[in-house]
Amino acid sequence: MVKFGFSVKDNREINLDEKEPFVIEAGVVDVAEVDRCIFCGACSAVCPQLFSTGLSFRKQLLSARRGLTSELKIAAGECLMCNKCQLVCPRDINIRAIWLNLLTSNI
Amino acid sequence: MNKESKVWKNYQKEIPEDHYFYVRSCIRQTFFPGAEASLLRLLRNDLNRDVFEDARHTCCTGIGYHADIIPLETIMTVMARQFSLMNEGGYSNMLVSCVTSFGLYCEVLDMWEHSPELEAKIREQLFQSTGREFDKPKHVVHGSDLVYRLRDEIKRKNVYQLINKETNQPLRVVEHVGCHYAKIFPHKSVGGAEFPEVLSGMIEAWGGEVIDYPERRHCCGFGFRHYLLQENRGYSIAQTRTKLRSMEPYQPDFILTNCPGCTMFLDRWQYTLAEMEGVTYDQKGRGIPVLSYEELAALLMGFDPWEIGLHMHQVQVEQLLDKIGIRYDPDMKYRAKNGDYMGKPAAPDVLIV
């Protein structure tokens, strides 16, 4: 193998042709409930963890909708379960229950 | 692409038939010198055009410009000198070989148009440093513009057609137009930036079939800043990979470009990608040949492939020559003009040569 001194950079593209747009299985997450999300970001803004670990339900849910689920479980393990997000959520999504379900599920 | 489409017709430029002052391309000179030589031979000898070259003309400083290492005023003064040389030869049309130069000439002229005081300043600088004065060219024309203009004339003199000799089907050609050709000033191009006509016009005129592919407008991967720094070179090759991946499913017979840099990167990175990832973007593992417009024109006019310098390409072109039915002497591939054997280069690991 020839050493070139550099490597091909990764493709950051979301390819919606390859990924299924929604992968959180029904049962693990109440699909009707998360469909209410309007991605306003109130949950992440109030989250104590956003400041330290960057946890964002909005980002993770949107990524999941685009078929990117690799970080879901890690994010679920970052939640402090304090429920502030639900208190401020305009669509009243039980976010920590979703994290909890993801933690206990096999996704 | 819909053949009925007339969008490109909104973008037309005036291309004079004759009397050009020719400026060369550094990259073409270095990597594909035969291509430039054949363009001049084609225009002068076969088409009897008047193309004048002044040995004193210099690099356009395009690479320096895009690498941010030369001040803008210096660049403008260098260009002004080229114009002055052109006037000295008695010409008013400029024929530019390189797409980067073409973009830069257009840009400088555009800047002068918008700020005449800048032009005045450059005139002053040029006069002070060289004692020269200049008139702006009437037409700045890229080599491919002219070949596009003369495509029917070339067709009449063609020895070969872009038709597969065995199947009698048109060859499937993907084209790549250099970014600086139309994306900076669409109105100074043939066909605009979205659906440029300059290369597809040639292909269709010479019997081939143009294949539209999703990343047709994507950069070839040169992107000066990406290529010039080794740390960034991974981005450069990633762009080329995107482009090649996109054209792969159409199984094109070759890639046609109008920019020396694009020819170079689409060609050389195929080798690098083959070494890095073990992939080639054709089915036989030989890579997709990349030709520039003048190489193609010269080939079809019956020039000898080795005279054009096709052995300078990384992806070997014999497969394409066989398809078109061009006769060539394999023995002559590695011989110099005087017949001396130059030696055969080492074969790469993955790419079949």
Added chain:
Amino acid sequence: MQFDWFVIPFVVGLVFLIGQLGRIYVPWFIKLSREEKEMIRRHWWSRRTLGAVKEIIQECLLHRRIFRINPPLGFMHLSFALGWFLLIITGKLEALFYTHDALNPLWYPLFFKYFEPGRHAFFGESVFIQLMDFWLLVILGGQSIAVVKRLWPGKVGAKKKVQHAVYNRVALMSLWAIFPLRLLAESVTVSYYGGGGFLTGTLGTLLAEVPGIERSQPVLWWAYSIALGCFFVAMPFSRYMHIPTEVLLILFRRWGIKNNLVAHTMSEVELLSCSACGMCLEVCPLNEQELVASQPVYFLERLRMGWTKPSDLWKCLNCGRCEAVCPVLVKANTIRLKEKQKVLPAITPAEGERVKIPAIGQGRLLLYSGCMGKLVPSVRQAMDVVLRHAGLDYQWLDDRGNICCGRPLLLSGQVDRGMAVLKQLENTIREIGPDILVTTCPICYNMINKYAALPFTEVLHHTEFLAGLIHDNRLKVEAHKEKLVFHDPCELGRQSGIYEQPREILRCIGRLVEPQDNKAMSRCCGGALSGLMVDMSEKVALSEATRNSLLSSGAQKIITACPLCRKTLGRQANVPVLDVAEELIRHLSLSNQETAKEKSPPERAFIS
């Protein structure tokens, strides 16, 4: 003759039962930690054991606690337990008096009437016969209450009947069959041989009229024995396991073995001690709204069978009302928490350590509003006003960012991570080194108080602190005539035992009224931190019920001491819902500031 083939089912059942008890109990003793074993050894011969015996009589036989809450239900349990117990003892004595031999077969006293029919004129025979009939009557009386309770729920005090699983019903049916069968079997024998008491004798005389009744005698005795055998076989798998296990539970508890997050044996003992009486069913706010069947009676039953669902674990408010009424004192919340822990994957607590808490300067009085502080900013503001009035120097721990105490994680079942978060908080508090830490959130208070090691810091809830300030005259307040009702937050009241301090404050500033359910029986606001899977509609229903209960006292304002309760109750309330501190600042006397400075240090000084 002391044997007949029909005793076989009974004997088989009993032997099986004893085997099962051994299988279940022996591992418990083995699994006990060294400290726990040491504790048992130490207290074996002590007054604790005596106390345990007393409690066993009170609770296992007399069912005192159930009696207190619900007399008919208490009587039902008493009649079954005491009646059966005495029936066995009296039967044993009867056999002893008759044979003068303590060593008779197991089944002999039980089927005494069959083996020794008629009258034998031994010492005290008539007394025994009448006594045995009396105990049987007591049991049958209790049983009839049980039947009524099951068929017409609501008739015997209990509003809701427990929906038992199939195996429990089998056990129940065999239990219900035992005593009528015994009565019939004895009566038929009596009708043939004579010699029955007031119950069996009378029934025997009546049955003697029925032609061919004597032929049913072996059938009935077989049936009686089979019913007993069935019950014994079913017992280890059913709720009736509580009968033997409760005895063990009381002994263990008296010997000082605790049920906490680390010990596991006691959880299992408590699990099997649950008699599924259904007392928890009535007080559970979720059940009141007919929302979900995750009450301990169902949850523990499913846990015994290994059938727990996520809703059993996370659809619970953790309010502790069930624990408050449990006659067996089962710590259902602790058991539930441990089960959550088992379901969740292990996440290294290092995750929690990423919660960085910015250190702020030194201070003797440190205030902590917790993660909810920013969502209920008025409480913090009120505290600022109060403390400035009192002329105190203080600082807020959570001045730069949201700090979590770890309790939410703990309650969700991620105990290790919760503890790691708490450890961070603890370290920060230690760095600051305050003398007093005042939290405005009972959840944080509970967590820090219970699990944080802060030897040099006194941890107070702000109601305690404010009550102290008022008591010491460092805050002068004026009373208005408004009627105030205090809502006891679960985490403050039942779980931390603070009931009086907030009421003291309210008495000073207004007229305190009490709702129907207060203090240990106060209702959950619905916002419970642990109610992870409680839906919004359910929460709204819960807070509605709680608010109604509070307002039944005729109060004009609802006062609470928990940011979560305040937010949940206040959401759709038509009366103001305020924190104690918020209400307090409306009553601060203006002359306070001067007097506070002049006053000499009080006897019970908070700020030394």
Added chain:
Amino acid sequence: MKKHNTQIIIIGGGLAGLEAAKWLVQYHYKVVVMEQEKIAGGHVVNWHSLYPGGIRGDELINNIFLTKDSMVQILTNQRVTKVEKRDNFFWVHTSQGERLFAEAVLLTTGFKLFNAALKEELGYGIFPNVVTSAEVEQILASRMKPPWQLPPRKVAIIHCVGSRDMKAGNMYCSKVCCMAGVKTAIHFNQQYPMCKVYNFYMDLRMHGNSYEALYLKAQTEYGVQFIRGRVSELSADQYGRLVLKSEDTLLGKPLKLTVDVVVLMVGMEQRKGLVVSDRGKELAAFDGQHFYEPLNAYDDAHKTCLPGLFLGGACKGPMSATEVIVDARAAVQVIDQYLQNN
């Protein structure tokens, strides 16, 4: 009741013109509607459905016609070139050289659709399966043959084509396309149940009462995916499907999607070419940068600087059908008041 003999000319026989005519006739005015097309009804008559309720466009126009009075005179194939004010009345000139008398003139010239071919990168006119929202309305209403043979499996709806776009010369928001995009997504799903629809938007402006609910319904019931980002490149793949490139701006990542059909939600533009003169002097004061501008946007929203010349409907700016109807009715009130005082 008093019977007026006053003639009012309404220029533009679309929704606004017809609605205004219907009400002016109720007030006993003599009304003439000038329509340049073969039939009156404007854009709306071709529309498959109108949000929020989903009424068919021709049905809505018919509703107006059903209640129309014989007093309404509709002149079709009449393009008005000039409106000329004399002392107290108007001369309305048509392209055929005719001259009509009027005491008041109401302009309800509406809008024209943005020419999507100007946004070359979106491939309209180049790829047959790239269609505009107006074409989709006609296709869904079976007034036009769809360019696709097989039922589309994936459809992309691109919002803001020619709106809020400096390059297109239109800096304003066309207002109705957001809801129309949501509505079209639902209709695609209803017509082709296996179809998956993606909406590419820059901002979604669900300003009406039931609009937000419809937006939510599109997502929950029909699984429409809303992606925030503008499609900037479009090309065909080897099967003739269209490859879109965009950025998911909420995630900050590039996004690629292959679809069968692309729908461009084209914006609204003013119809130009009407000359208004006052005593021989040409007047352009009310002809704003993009749409006709009334005297002010509040209480004189229908008057122009020329007394007797009134504005109604979408010639004042982008409006939905419901708003046009309200606006036309309001214009009637203002015209009535003007003629009473004269």
